[in-house]
Amino acid sequence: MSGRRERLLVIGGDAAGMSAAAQARRLRDADDLEIVVLEQGEDVSYSACGIPYWVGGQVEGRGELVARTPAEFAARDISVRTGTRAESIDLAAGTVSTRDGDRLGYDRLVVATGGRPARPPIPGLDAPGVFGVHRLDDGAAIRAAIDAGPRDAPMRGLVLGGGYIGLEMAEALQRRGLEVTVVLADPLPMQLLDADMGERVCRGMTAMGMAVHTDQAVREVLLDATGRACGVRTDVDSYPADLVVLGLGMGPETALAADSGLALGPTGAIDVDRSQRCRDHPEVFAAGDCAQTFHRVTGEVAHVALGTHANKQGRVAGSVIGGRPARFAGVLGTAATKVGDLEIGRTGLCTTQAEQAGFDFRADTIEATTRAGYYPGAEDVAVKLVSERGSGLLLGAQVVGGPGSAKRIDVLATAIWAGMTAEELAGSDLSYAPPFSPTYDPVAVAARAVGRTEQG
Numbered sequence: 049m050s051g052r053r054e055r056l057l058v059i060g061g062d063a064a065g066m067s068a069a070a071q072a073r074r075l076r077d078a079d080d081l082e083i084v085v086l087e088q089g090e091d092v093s094y095s096a097c098g099i100p101y102w103v104g105g106q107v108e109g110r111g112e113l114v115a116r117t118p119a120e121f122a123a124r125d126i127s128v129r130t131g132t133r134a135e136s137i138d139l140a141a142g143t144v145s146t147r148d149g150d151r152l153g154y155d156r157l158v159v160a161t162g163g164r165p166a167r168p169p170i171p172g173l174d175a176p177g178v179f180g181v182h183r184l185d186d187g188a189a190i191r192a193a194i195d196a197g198p199r200d201a202p203m204r205g206l207v208l209g210g211g212y213i214g215l216e217m218a219e220a221l222q223r224r225g226l227e228v229t230v231v232l233a234d235p236l237p238m239q240l241l242d243a244d245m246g247e248r249v250c251r252g253m254t255a256m257g258m259a260v261h262t263d264q265a266v267r268e269v270l271l272d273a274t275g276r277a278c279g280v281r282t283d284v285d286s287y288p289a290d291l292v293v294l295g296l297g298m299g300p301e302t303a304l305a306a307d308s309g310l311a312l313g314p315t316g317a318i319d320v321d322r323s324q325r326c327r328d329h330p331e332v333f334a335a336g337d338c339a340q341t342f343h344r345v346t347g348e349v350a351h352v353a354l355g356t357h358a359n360k361q362g363r364v365a366g367s368v369i370g371g372r373p374a375r376f377a378g379v380l381g382t383a384a385t386k387v388g389d390l391e392i393g394r395t396g397l398c399t400t401q402a403e404q405a406g407f408d409f410r411a412d413t414i415e416a417t418t419r420a421g422y423y424p425g426a427e428d429v430a431v432k433l434v435s436e437r438g439s440g441l442l443l444g445a446q447v448v449g450g451p452g453s454a455k456r457i458d459v460l461a462t463a464i465w466a467g468m469t470a471e472e473l474a475g476s477d478l479s480y481a482p483p484f485s486p487t488y489d490p491v492a493v494a495a496r497a498v499g500r501t502e503q504g
């Protein structure tokens with residue numbers, strides 16, 4: 049390396065930003081590359097994914113959700129400035145200005161500003177008693193509201209939205225003893241499942257004692273005499289609540305990037321190449337929830353806001369900055385979640401997506417058990433496969449069932465990733481023992497069902 053020490057500036061100190069910083073540091077010493085991270089909040093390297101389990105009480109302390117502190121990063125020669133918001137980027141000058149009035153030059157810049165929770169213009173959405181679920185402070189606020197709630201009667205928790213954050217928060221509130229109502233505008237929870245699988249989720253939630261109201265848009269958050277949220281009014285009915293939690297979806301946080309002139313893609317997220325480099329600005333990278341990526345099956349651009357991608361994309365950016373070529377390999381949209389004991393997994397294309405992508409496809413659903421039927425704890429599981437008609441090429445998969453179901457999606461994601469057909473998956477060497485699966489794993493049974501009919 050030449051004499052002058054370069055500076056890498058990272059905006060955003062969570063999954064993508066800190067992965068980029070850590071990987072760049074692994075590959076370049078501090079006397080060659082200075083690394084400075086600007087984080088507007090007080091935490092870095094925290095797990096938003098853990099918030100529902102912290103609220104629900106499975107995780108006790110906020111600190112358990114923080115993987116590394118600024119001091120630990122400092123020990124690795126990564127300087128983290130918390131409470132420091134980047135206000136603007138001057139791409140021509142190669143500088144970032146902060147809210148405090150600092151102006152920092154960079155040789156390489158990683159934009160890792162993350163996601164922005166959807167907040168539709170609904171009257172009352174900003175009232176006290178309405179809680180977002182994004183940062184650790186949100187989790188702390190919800191915990192405090194529950195702790196301060198009435199003791200003489202169960203609190204009523206109302207969750208807006210039926211995506212995975214809505215479901216996880218519904219479980220969390222129920223675990224804390226709240227009566228839970230979930231209200232969603234969609235016909236069913238988990239829109240990236242097909243309707244028959246979403247219905248299983250809806251039935252499961254109802255069986256758990258949750259009130260699920262679908263197909264109704266929220267028009268207003270109702271306020272009591274003190275101005276605090278006391279319910280919601282939809283276009284169908286009104287529902288009382290002591291606490292309203294928002295899970296209305298996540299878009300990319302791109303205002304800073306867009307204002308600076310970085311190009312956004314058709315998904316609204318920052319347009320990057322497979323090395324996470326911004327088009328037209330090879331010295332600038334973007335990674336994580338703020339960045340666009342591509343779908344492995346369709347080849348189309350995609351925006352999928354998940355921590356698993358944020359970490360990997362950040363690492364790719366850090367590798368490239370560190371001098372080691374790397375490429376992000378795209379996404380299948382693989383995700384797992386649970387509500388109570390009901391586990392959900394999905395990967396690749398659901399039937400709506402397969403249709404939109406122009407595939408001639410078929411869909412097959414099987415029902416099986418998670419363990420040998422005679423083994424204690426065997427639970428029902430449904431596996432649905434979407435495959436190309438004729439070739440049997442796997443395009444997508446969904447799993448809904450009892451404990452032990454969700455992680456089966458990883459086998460299916462791996463098969464799709466590898467371009468396998470249903471027949472190849474059916475014949476592959478999957479493990480069997482009664483505590484873990486029936487003789488034929490539900491994954492293999494589903495694949496065989498496709499293969500059997502494809503061969504007539």
Ligand SMILES: Cc1cc2nc3c(=O)[nH]c(=O)nc-3n(C[C@H](O)[C@H](O)[C@H](O)COP(=O)(O)OP(=O)(O)OC[C@H]3O[C@@H](n4cnc5c(N)ncnc54)[C@H](O)[C@@H]3O)c2cc1C
Nearest residue numbers: 060062063064088097134161162163336337354355356358
């Ligand atoms: C409740 C919940 C549960 C989740 N569960 C899962 C899960 O189970 N599995 C999964 O894969 N994903 C899950 N996710 C998604 C996952 O948390 C995100 O995809 C991941 O955190 C994205 O990482 P990121 O670094 O791109 O963005 P973020 O985590 O959003 O971090 C961006 C950071 O940038 C900072 N920032 C933004 N703008 C500025 C600025 N101008 N100046 C300085 N700092 C700035 C923000 O304060 C923030 O700390 C969950 C998310 C939530 C909210």
